[in-house]
Structures are given as structure tokens and as C-alpha cells.
Amino acid sequence: MSVPDPARRNERSRRAILEATRALLTETGYADLTIGAIAARAGVGKQTIYRWWNGKGAVVLDAMVEAAENAGRELPDTGDLRTDLLLVMRATVAEFADPALSETTRAITVETLLDEELAAQVRDRLLRPQLDAVKKRLRTARLRPGLDLDQVVELLFGPLYHRWMLRTGPLTDDYADGLVDLAIAAVTPAWPQP
Amino acid sequence: MSVPDPARRNERSRRAILEATRALLTETGYADLTIGAIAARAGVGKQTIYRWWNGKGAVVLDAMVEAAENAGRELPDTGDLRTDLLLVMRATVAEFADPALSETTRAITVETLLDEELAAQVRDRLLRPQLDAVKKRLRTARLRPGLDLDQVVELLFGPLYHRWMLRTGPLTDDYADGLVDLAIAAVTPAWPQP
Amino acid sequence: MSVPDPARRNERSRRAILEATRALLTETGYADLTIGAIAARAGVGKQTIYRWWNGKGAVVLDAMVEAAENAGRELPDTGDLRTDLLLVMRATVAEFADPALSETTRAITVETLLDEELAAQVRDRLLRPQLDAVKKRLRTARLRPGLDLDQVVELLFGPLYHRWMLRTGPLTDDYADGLVDLAIAAVTPAWPQP
Amino acid sequence: MSVPDPARRNERSRRAILEATRALLTETGYADLTIGAIAARAGVGKQTIYRWWNGKGAVVLDAMVEAAENAGRELPDTGDLRTDLLLVMRATVAEFADPALSETTRAITVETLLDEELAAQVRDRLLRPQLDAVKKRLRTARLRPGLDLDQVVELLFGPLYHRWMLRTGPLTDDYADGLVDLAIAAVTPAWPQP
DNA sequence: GGATAATCGAGACGGTACGTCACGTCTTGCT
DNA sequence: AGCAAGACGTGACGTACCGTCTCGATTATCC
Numbered sequence: 001m002s003v004p005d006p007a008r009r010n011e012r013s014r015r016a017i018l019e020a021t022r023a024l025l026t027e028t029g030y031a032d033l034t035i036g037a038i039a040a041r042a043g044v045g046k047q048t049i050y051r052w053w054n055g056k057g058a059v060v061l062d063a064m065v066e067a068a069e070n071a072g073r074e075l076p077d078t079g080d081l082r083t084d085l086l087l088v089m090r091a092t093v094a095e096f097a098d099p100a101l102s103e104t105t106r107a108i109t110v111e112t113l114l115d116e117e118l119a120a121q122v123r124d125r126l127l128r129p130q131l132d133a134v135k136k137r138l139r140t141a142r143l144r145p146g147l148d149l150d151q152v153v154e155l156l157f158g159p160l161y162h163r164w165m166l167r168t169g170p171l172t173d174d175y176a177d178g179l180v181d182l183a184i185a186a187v188t189p190a191w192p193q194p
Numbered sequence: 195m196s197v198p199d200p201a202r203r204n205e206r207s208r209r210a211i212l213e214a215t216r217a218l219l220t221e222t223g224y225a226d227l228t229i230g231a232i233a234a235r236a237g238v239g240k241q242t243i244y245r246w247w248n249g250k251g252a253v254v255l256d257a258m259v260e261a262a263e264n265a266g267r268e269l270p271d272t273g274d275l276r277t278d279l280l281l282v283m284r285a286t287v288a289e290f291a292d293p294a295l296s297e298t299t300r301a302i303t304v305e306t307l308l309d310e311e312l313a314a315q316v317r318d319r320l321l322r323p324q325l326d327a328v329k330k331r332l333r334t335a336r337l338r339p340g341l342d343l344d345q346v347v348e349l350l351f352g353p354l355y356h357r358w359m360l361r362t363g364p365l366t367d368d369y370a371d372g373l374v375d376l377a378i379a380a381v382t383p384a385w386p387q388p
Numbered sequence: 389m390s391v392p393d394p395a396r397r398n399e400r401s402r403r404a405i406l407e408a409t410r411a412l413l414t415e416t417g418y419a420d421l422t423i424g425a426i427a428a429r430a431g432v433g434k435q436t437i438y439r440w441w442n443g444k445g446a447v448v449l450d451a452m453v454e455a456a457e458n459a460g461r462e463l464p465d466t467g468d469l470r471t472d473l474l475l476v477m478r479a480t481v482a483e484f485a486d487p488a489l490s491e492t493t494r495a496i497t498v499e500t501l502l503d504e505e506l507a508a509q510v511r512d513r514l515l516r517p518q519l520d521a522v523k524k525r526l527r528t529a530r531l532r533p534g535l536d537l538d539q540v541v542e543l544l545f546g547p548l549y550h551r552w553m554l555r556t557g558p559l560t561d562d563y564a565d566g567l568v569d570l571a572i573a574a575v576t577p578a579w580p581q582p
Numbered sequence: 583m584s585v586p587d588p589a590r591r592n593e594r595s596r597r598a599i600l601e602a603t604r605a606l607l608t609e610t611g612y613a614d615l616t617i618g619a620i621a622a623r624a625g626v627g628k629q630t631i632y633r634w635w636n637g638k639g640a641v642v643l644d645a646m647v648e649a650a651e652n653a654g655r656e657l658p659d660t661g662d663l664r665t666d667l668l669l670v671m672r673a674t675v676a677e678f679a680d681p682a683l684s685e686t687t688r689a690i691t692v693e694t695l696l697d698e699e700l701a702a703q704v705r706d707r708l709l710r711p712q713l714d715a716v717k718k719r720l721r722t723a724r725l726r727p728g729l730d731l732d733q734v735v736e737l738l739f740g741p742l743y744h745r746w747m748l749r750t751g752p753l754t755d756d757y758a759d760g761l762v763d764l765a766i767a768a769v770t771p772a773w774p775q776p
Numbered sequence: 777g778g779a780t781a782a783t784c785g786a787g788a789c790g791g792t793a794c795g796t797c798a799c800g801t802c803t804t805g806c807t
Numbered sequence: 808a809g810c811a812a813g814a815c816g817t818g819a820c821g822t823a824c825c826g827t828c829t830c831g832a833t834t835a836t837c838c
Contacts, residue, residue, distance in 0.1 A: 008788055008830075031308065034819060045790040050821065106307045112360070113300045113307075114225065123360050131362070144379075150363060151353065151372050158353030159345065165359070166306070166317050168325070169344060178345050185338075186380035202809055228798060239811040244800065396782060396835065419696060422824060433785045438826065494695045500748070501688045501695075502613065511748050519750070532767075538751060539741065539760050546741030547733065553743070554694070554705050556713070557732060566733050573726075574768035590804070590814055616793060627816045632795065 004051050016042035017049060021063040026100040030107035033060075057111030057118045064108055065125050075133050081141040082184055088134060089156060089176035096164045096171050109165075131157065143187045155183050198245050210236035211243055215257040220294035224301040227254075251305030251312045258302055259319050269331040276378055278331055283350060283370040290358045290365050303359075325351065337381045349377050392439050404430040405437055409451040414488035418495040421448075445499030445506045452496055453513050463521045469529040470572055476522060477544060477564035484552045484559050497553075519545065531575045543571050586633050598624035599631060603645040608682040612689035615642075639693025639700045646690055647707050657715050663723040664766055670716060671738060671758035678746045678753050691747075713739065725769045737765050 020041035024033050035056060039046045053059045078084055095101050108126075112119035134156065135149050143152075159179055163169055214235035218227050229250055233240045247253045272278055289295050302320075306313035328350065329343050337346075353373055357363055408429035412421050423444055427434045441447045466472055483489050496514075500507035522544065523537050531540075547567055551557055602623035606615050617638055621628045635641045660666055677683050690708075694701035716738065717731050725734075741761055745751055 002787095004788075005786090008786090010789070010829095013789075035821085036819065039790090043790080045788095045792095046821080047791090047823090048789065051788075055821090109359070110304050110307045113304045119361055123362060127360055127362070148372055151369070151376065154353035154356050154362070155349065155373070155376055158351075158356035159348035160352070161356050161359075162348050162352035165303070165355070166321055167310075167313055168317060168321070168348070175345065178342055179349070182341075182345065182349055182380040186376040190379075199808075204809070207810075229800080230798065233811090237811075239809095239813080240800080241802085241812095242810065245809085249800085393782070398784065398834085401784075423826085424824065427785090431785075433783095433787080434826080435786090435828085436784065439783080443826090497747070498692050498695045501692045504749075507749055511750055515748055515750070536760055539757070539764065542741035542744050542750070543737065543761070543764055546739075546744035547736035548740070549747075550736050550740035550743045553691075553747070554709055555701055556705060556709070556736070563733065566730055567737070570733065570737055570768040574764040584813095586814075587812090590812090592803090592815070595815075617795085618793065621816090625816080627818090628795080629797085629817090630815065633814075637795090 009052065010048075013042070013044050013048055014052070017044055017059065018063045018066055020044075021059050022067065022104075025060065025063070025104045025107060029103055030060075030110070033107070035059075054118070055115075057108065057115055058121070060104070060108050060111065061118060061121055061126065064104060068126060068129075075137040077137060077140060081137070082180060084137055085134075085156065085180045085183070086177060089160065089180055090173050092157070092160060093171050093173060093176045096160070102164070138187075142189065144189050147187055152183065152187055155186060156180070203246065204242075207236070207238050207242050208246070211238055211253065212257045212260055214238075215253050216261065216298070219254070219257075219298045219301055223297055224304065227301065229253075248312075249309075251302070251309050252315075254298070254302050254305060255312060255315055255320070258298060261298075262320060262323075269327050271331060271334060275331070275335040276374060279328075279350065279374045279377070280371060282328060283354070283374055284367050286351070286354055287365050287367060287370045290354070296358075332381075336383065338383050341381055346377065346381055349380060350374070397440065398436075401430070401432050401436050402440070405432055405447065406451040406454055408432075409447050410455065410492070413448070413451075413492045413495055417491055418498065421495065423447075442506075443503075445496070445503050446509075448492070448496050448499060449506060449509055449514070452492055455492075456514060456517075463525040465525060465528060469525070470568060472525055473522075473544065473568045473571070474565060477548065477568055478561050480545070480548055481559050481561060481564045484548070490552075526575075530577065532577050535575055540571065540575055543574060544568070591634065592630075595624070595626050595630055596634070599626055599641065600645040600648055602626075603641050604649065604686070607642065607645070607686045607689060611685055612692070615689070617641075636700075637697075639690065639697055640703075642686070642690050642693065643700060643703055643708065646686060650708060650711075657719040659719060659722060663719070664762060666719055667716075667738065667762045667765070668759060671742065671762055672755050674739070674742055675753050675755060675758045678742070684746075720769075724771065726771050729769055734765065734769055737768060738762070 017038060020038050021033070024037055024041060028037075033056065035046055035049055038044075038059065039049055049059060053062070075088055076084055096105070108122060112122050131150075131153050134153050138149050138152060156179060160171070160176070163171055163175070169175070211232060214232050215227070218231055218235060227250065229240055229243055232238075232253065233243055243253060247256070269278055269282055290299075302316060306316050325344075325347050328347050332343050332346060350373060354365070354370070357365055357369070363369070405426060408426050409421070412425055412429060421444065423434055423437055426432075426447065427437055437447060441450070463472055463476055484493070496510060500510050519538075519541050522541050526537050526540060544567060548559070548564070551559055551563070557563070599620060602620050603615070606619055606623060610619075615638065617628055617631055620626075620641065621631055631641060635644070657670055658666055678687070690704060694704050713732075713735050716735050720731050720734060738761060742753070742758070745753055745757070751757070
């Protein structure tokens, strides 16, 4: 019916809800994460959650976005592309290896599969910033001409994501290194100038 | 308590259940897919489903595996790697573009995220055969030495899967072609023999 | 905490609240009568209601008392008891037959069943004046000695009220007449003076 | 949508629910009576209640009807009308004086005010049998001709009910006796035969 | 007439109960 | 025995109101 007034929103409650969401996510996992449990843990009425979010997925998304925003997303530029890519790829592997983070990411991924609008939110607010940071770094590198940089970024993260999702194999630093080498081979000018 | 006797299993019911599962997945989507709905649609008691499957995920998996088995998985070998890869990649893009297939795949993906054991089943029965077919084709090609072929396969499918899951961009034949070119550039010997 | 100052009370709001209460009672019935709805309809904050009333029942009571005060309660005294009682009983039947009034009376009756203190208020402010008016009229009549006049009044209204509450039969003028005749038979001296 | 099959109803659950309802009604009163509490107390799912009853009122009604059916409703016929009426009226006063019974009766009365269909049920299954028993006794008595016996019954119970509902005075045996005397005076032939 | 304090409209808040939904198990005939 | 049908205990869902609270805006007395 009527839309709530964000100006009157209780910041304390908002924070408590996101904090409780993160806590429950790591403690009991996504399966045991219910709106009721979040509300109880945050000392908040369920309606306060439903007032500001569309459902569990939206809450979890906000919880993750807030967490991600506290971490920097900028890539270093050492001048050597391989070094920089190794850094970010190994960091991503580490994130996937962290059980808590991995569980949370799985959680939100489930939601994106069920809710298209949420998927757009996740893509734009959570994923895009990270991918764009890599894309930005690629722009300063000397690559084969005519490349679609979005595609190159996906060449790096796609296989990682694929292996994590489908658990087709171990996610190690070596695996990340191998991906970087393959990607660099794919984008390096065929006849490097002297 | 007691384990059911597979010999007495009603093949008619089994087929009706899997058929109903596929129908509901494409008709109403994964959201409306419940064991009760499948049973009603199949004209079957719920217990008959629970007797033979562990839950929704297992049923959906079987439904998909059965469908996949009807399609061949063998890759052609024209002698030209690029041609063969283009074929399989474009076919995959087409599958993802088919709303019915896409919805079904999303369904089973949700389940793999929630159930580790099911994930293994999906990986081994549904995914591995397809990936192995590509891997087999790669073995007959002349590539840079020392490559991890599993990784190369993921270099091809990972970005596709990534883009499909996260909807970061359109899934077109051009995109598939670009991926094939990048992958081939990545695996081709640096100094091709004359 | 602190007690509100009645001197500063907004008469406009008070009237709007009682008016809205009456309107909602007749329009949508008691089921849809909530403090929130009253406040919205009256263009008033909920707190303004809670500041001056204990709850729904108290508001409804005031709404009815105010309405009742506008109607006179005095019984005529034509000298003939039967004539006068017929008048008041038929009037009561008419009130019960009016859907709006009937609904409102049901509403407040519910509240008296749930809240003993409110019941006392209703009894003293709403009911007693009407019953006392009849009692007063009875005092001027020549009756059998030793009668409990309160009981006689209840002999008249009790059956009416019973039939209205339990819907055990139609509430007609004839029914009222019959009651009056029975009651008069019950209270008339056995050996009437010539 | 579909209507449940009464043949498959679980008698154990039915009994547990009605028993729990009676227990909660006397223990904590009607205010604290919730469907959830009944279900918990009965060791039953809420849905099992909603499957067979329309709501709280219907459950309470059944609980009371069941209790009432265990008590006999037949009036004695000593040959002396006054004696028999005194018995039943004093018994009714006693019921109203019992806090548990009184509370339960208030409960179901609230519901009848809110739900017309339920009111009919209460009238026909709970009230009518009792009133009809009295009516039957009246038929064997020598009364003034032309009386509406339903009205006479209401002349007895109406005032009692009125006083109980509105708490306009104490409900004592003396009060019951007075009512009986008034009613008998109202219905006795004016010129008794010798 | 300006200061100041309470009331006001509005509606967010922490709660409780609601009535519905799907789960996975159990029960009842039927085949 | 397996089966169709569906009732069952369980527990989360999302909604509706409750009565309290917080917020500026608006009175209405008191200095």
C-alpha cells in the first residue's frame, strides 16, 4: 500500500539486522537462516525487516555489500600485469576458501537464482565493482588489440567461479596461477615488440 | 526403517514423476516446484517420491540426467580444434538461451548449493561427461606442453557459466566465438612449427 | 508516566474520533474496527486515541454514550402502565432492528465481555439510565406489593435482550406486546380493586 | 479448495484439541486462548485445527457442546411446576456462578457476536436443547391459554442471562426464586379452578 | 507578544498471533 | 509388498494490529 519513509528509519535497527544476519550466516549457515531468527537475534520485530527488505535474499545482499564496502577493491598497479593479477586471483581463491565467506556467497547465489531483480542488485552492487577494478587494471596493460575486456575479466574469474560452484576440483593458489598464465597467454600480443 | 525393493518398483510411476518434474519446471518455474505438486501432477502419492528419492533436488537431478542422456555428448573431431570448439560452445550458448533448459539448470544449481552430496551427483553424472568429452577432444590437439586440460576446459566453460549465472552480459554466438579464440590463443604453442 | 492535561485537549480530534468510530462500526462492522483504522479515518494520530482512552472498548463506549445522550430517556406517564411500557418496549425492538444500532451494540457488548471495568462503565452510563427510567415509571404504578422493581425491569428487557443476542426468534412488535402483557400479568395485584 | 475427508480424521487429535481447549479456557481464560496454544497443548499441528474448524470460536463451541452433552438436560416432572422450575433456574444460577463455566460461556458469547454462522450453531446445538427441555415441561402444566411457550421460556432465562451479561446485580438463588414466582404469576390462569 | 511546553498528525518500532504453506512421515484402503 | 490419497506434526512464512515511541509542526497558555 504505502511506502515507508526512509528518513524515519531507525539506523540502530538497520545495523543490528545486518550484523545479526552476518553472525547467523557464519554460525548456523544459510539453511538455518530465517527472518524470524534474524529478527530475534537483532532484537527487532519481523515487520521491521519486511518493511525495508523484500526478503531473506535482500537482507543477505545488504549484509554482504556492507561487508564488501569496508574492504578496498582497488587493484595495485606494479607495472607488471602478471604480478597484479596473481594478487587479485589468489585473494579471490582465499575468499572462496574461507568457509564463512564461502557459505555466505553460496547463500546469496541461491537467492539470485530465484529472484531476477535481486540478481541485478548482486551483479551491480557486489560483483561489478570487483570486476571493474580488474578491467581498469587491464586497460593500462599492453594487450592484443581488439579485445573485449569484459570477456577477458570473465576469462579470469569465470573458471574460478565455475570450479567453486561445481566443486570440480581444488581451489588452490596454483590453480589461480595457472589461470593467470593462461589468460596472459591469451591476451599478450603474438609478436611482442623488443 | 526397511529398504524398498527396487525390483517391485513401478516404472510407470517413475517415468510419470520425472516427466511431471520437467513439465512443472518449464511451466511454472522452480518456485512452484514442490514435491506435492509433482506428486499431484504425476498422479502419484508423495510417499512414492520419498521412497525412491531423497528430496526435490534428487528428483530434479534424475529428471535432467534422463533428459541429457537422450542427447549425445560426443564431440566431433574435424581435425580443426577451433571448428569443433565453436560447435560445442555455440551449442552450450543455445542451451542457456532456451528458457526451459535454462530454468531447469537454475533449479538444479540451487539444489547443489544447498546439498553437498547432491552437488557431487550433479558434478559426476551431469557435468563431468560433458566436460570430459571436451577434454578428450583437446587431447588429440597439438597444444602447448604442460597444460592442465581440466583447467583449459574450465577456461572455456567457466566464463560462459559465469555470464549465465550472474547475467553480466548477453550470451551470444559472438561471445562464444570470442571465448574460443581467447582459449585457443592461450593454449596454442608460442612458436608454431612450420 | 505523566497524565495529559484535559484542558488542552483538542475537541476537534475528540469529535472526529467518535464520529469515525460510529462510521466504521456501521460501514464495515466491528470486525474491521481497529484503533489504526479509527485514527486514519479521523485524520488523527493513534497516540491521540491512546492518550485519552484505554482502548477500543472505551472509544466505542464513548461513541455510543454520546449518541445515546442525544436521545431522550424519559418515559411518558399516560396513567396507563401498559401503554407506556408498550411504547418503550417497541422502541427498544426498533433499536435492535436497526442494523447500524444493532451492530454497534454488539460491538460494545463484546468489549464488556472482555473487560470487566468497561462492563461497569457500560452498565452505569449506558444501560442504567434507560432501566432506571422504566423503574421510575413502575414506581407510580399500582403493583403487587413486595416486588423487586429491578427484577421487574429485567423481566421486561431480559427476554428481549436474550432473543436479540442469541437470535432465537424474530424481534417484532408483537413479541414486545406479548412481553408487556406477561410482565403486567406478573406484577398486577391478584385481586384488582374495582 | 478441496474439502478434507472426515472418515480419515484422527479421533485422538480431535479429542486432544477439545480437551486442551477446555483446559486452557479454565486455566488462563479466554484472553490467552490462541489457536497456537491449543495446538501446542494438544500436541497437534495448527493446521489440524484449521482443517476441521473455522477458527477459535468453532473449537470452543465444540468443546462446550461436548461437555454439555455429557450432562443430562432432561427436566424432572414432580407434578409441581414451581418446584421443577426452581430446580432448573437455581442450577443455571449455579452454572453462571462457577467461574470456569462462566468464563467459557463468555468466551463463546463473544464469538457468536462476531460470527453469525457460529451464533446459529451455538443457538441450535448448545442453547436450544436446554430451552426445549423447559418448554417441554411447560406443556404438561396448566397455564393460561394462548401463551407463546418460547416467550415464557425466555421470560425465565432472559432476565437471568441479562443480569449475568450486564452484571446489573448479584445472581443468587433468591433472584432465581423471584423470577420463578414472577413467571408463574404471569402464566397462571387468572381464575384458578377450585 | 514571544517563550515554552503539551498536544497533535504521522508512522516506525518491538512484539504477538494470525492463517497458510510445504515439508517429510504416517495411516488407510486398494491392487 | 507397492501404491494413491491425503491427514498428520512441525516450523517458517509474510501480514495485521497491538500499544509505545520518536519526530517536527501546531497550538495554547503563561510570563
